[in-house]
Amino acid sequence: MRIHRLAERARTARDDLDDILDAGWVGTLSVSVDGLPQVVPVLYGRVGDAVIVHGSTGAGTLRAAAAGSPVAFCVAHLDGFVYAASLFESSANYRSAVVHGVCERLADNEAEAALAGLSEHVMPGRAAEVRANTAKERAATIVLRLPIVDGQWLAKARTGPASVLEDDDPSVWTGVLPVRTVLGTPAPTAEAAARGIRLPASIEQRLATGR
Amino acid sequence: MRIHRLAERARTARDDLDDILDAGWVGTLSVSVDGLPQVVPVLYGRVGDAVIVHGSTGAGTLRAAAAGSPVAFCVAHLDGFVYAASLFESSANYRSAVVHGVCERLADNEAEAALAGLSEHVMPGRAAEVRANTAKERAATIVLRLPIVDGQWLAKARTGPASVLEDDDPSVWTGVLPVRTVLGTPAPTAEAAARGIRLPASIEQRLATGR
Numbered sequence: 001m002r003i004h005r006l007a008e009r010a011r012t013a014r015d016d017l018d019d020i021l022d023a024g025w026v027g028t029l030s031v032s033v034d035g036l037p038q039v040v041p042v043l044y045g046r047v048g049d050a051v052i053v054h055g056s057t058g059a060g061t062l063r064a065a066a067a068g069s070p071v072a073f074c075v076a077h078l079d080g081f082v083y084a085a086s087l088f089e090s091s092a093n094y095r096s097a098v099v100h101g102v103c104e105r106l107a108d109n110e111a112e113a114a115l116a117g118l119s120e121h122v123m124p125g126r127a128a129e130v131r132a133n134t135a136k137e138r139a140a141t142i143v144l145r146l147p148i149v150d151g152q153w154l155a156k157a158r159t160g161p162a163s164v165l166e167d168d169d170p171s172v173w174t175g176v177l178p179v180r181t182v183l184g185t186p187a188p189t190a191e192a193a194a195r196g197i198r199l200p201a202s203i204e205q206r207l208a209t210g211r
Numbered sequence: 212m213r214i215h216r217l218a219e220r221a222r223t224a225r226d227d228l229d230d231i232l233d234a235g236w237v238g239t240l241s242v243s244v245d246g247l248p249q250v251v252p253v254l255y256g257r258v259g260d261a262v263i264v265h266g267s268t269g270a271g272t273l274r275a276a277a278a279g280s281p282v283a284f285c286v287a288h289l290d291g292f293v294y295a296a297s298l299f300e301s302s303a304n305y306r307s308a309v310v311h312g313v314c315e316r317l318a319d320n321e322a323e324a325a326l327a328g329l330s331e332h333v334m335p336g337r338a339a340e341v342r343a344n345t346a347k348e349r350a351a352t353i354v355l356r357l358p359i360v361d362g363q364w365l366a367k368a369r370t371g372p373a374s375v376l377e378d379d380d381p382s383v384w385t386g387v388l389p390v391r392t393v394l395g396t397p398a399p400t401a402e403a404a405a406r407g408i409r410l411p412a413s414i415e416q417r418l419a420t421g422r
Contacts, residue, residue, distance in 0.1 A: 028239045173410060185389065192386055
């Protein structure tokens with residue numbers, strides 16, 4: 001008999017948190033407004049000891065976060081469906097993290113550096129291939145910095161095989177069906193295709209690493 | 212010149228919301244507790260006009276939701292990285308939905324039906340291959356039903372190619388790098404492998420559809 005309850009456990013090492021944050025690009029940012037929860041999905045990137053998020057002031061949730069309203073930021077990765085011999089014992093393999101705190105709205109050099117870090121996470125290597133953002137563009141971008149503070153974050157994960165219990169029907173298949181996020185075939189714009197522009201190095205690198 | 216600001220827009224048709232909800236298995240559930248946001252990632256399934264979520268009463272956020280605290284439930288799918296000729300014009304293709312409301316904690320037949328619907332979404336076809344849950348197991352499972360109510364949900368998506376502007380550097384590649392979620396090769400438990408148990412029909416079907 002093999003039970004995997006310990007397969008699901010809190011991750012308390014900062015390295016584990018960093019790995020979970022670095023493994024994805026989309027999270028959800030939640031705030032409380034007038035006692036009610038509001039949430040918005042965001043592109044993000046971990047830059048050192050902070051989560052960097054950017055967006056438009058149009059979104060109420062981001063406006064509240066930019067104004068210093070406490071936030072809860074969540075990232076979750078589904079890694080597999082865990083098939084046990086009953087639905088009750090079945091579950092999912094996953095990695096998740098929640099970071100609590102208050103965002104700082106960045107400006108000028110700090111905003112530029114943070115945005116560079118975020119851009120490098122979401123589009124690695126791309127900054128070197130394109131023009132710099134103009135001052136007007138920088139002014140139009142809201143950049144938020146959510147610090148990662150000891151005691152203000154949680155990480156949890158389940159890994160490993162399915163639980164197998166003594167009285168399981170031995171004829172039932174048990175195991176894990178993995179789930180992965182993959183990159184597809186790059187699709188050029190009509191303009192780039194018409195000009196025969198070659199795939200950029202940054203994308204070739206992403207395809208090579210799968211990230 | 213081709214600008215795709217309209218590529219990012221609200222989806223107002225209920226069918227669009229359903230498609231977005233049906234396309235994934237993991238969402239985030241946010242509540243406000245003492246004026247502060249709390250969030251937890253959850254496995255979910257849309258069953259008719261509701262989102263069904265289940266979990267353990269150990270999680271504070273789920274306890275609050277089960278007690279009737281208003282929730283904001285979010286699902287987001289990253290579909291691609293949109294490479295424009297500048298970082299400012301670059302973005303992501305995605306589909307997202309937020310459902311607001313109050314959860315109902317289900318019991319007995321309603322809970323069983325909802326859980327069956329959720330299970331069918333997360334592990335299609337599996338219920339027919341395994342034993343039924345026992346009464347004790349059912350009692351240990353908390354099942355929440357979040358109704359999908361007109362006016363209490365939002366859906367938004369960006370699709371399509373990158374924006375191309377008149378003064379773009381024409382030598383820079385523009386286009387979309389797609390992102391997909393895929394199923395991997397099923398990994399049997401040591402026990403199932405040792406017994407030579409064949410892959411179940413439900414998994415073969417999932418692999419065939421990619422879902």
